[in-house]
């Protein structure tokens with residue numbers, strides 16, 4: 001059976017691994033799966049846009065951050 005994919009705690013959008021890594025990076029390093037939020041809800045919380053967050057993901061990936069695979 002496939003491992004259950006985590007969902008956003010606000011809107012139940014599925015969370016991919018980049019989004020999960022960004023949660024850990026920007027919100028809480030030890031964020032449990034059930035407290036993860038999707039990019040849209042994270043953008044609202046952080047008062048920025050989803051595009052900003054996607055840029056951040058690329059930035060961290062290019063910077064070799066170990067949270068991003």
Ligand SMILES: [Zn+2]
Pocket residue numbers: 008009010011012013037038039040041042
């Ligand atoms: Zn959401």
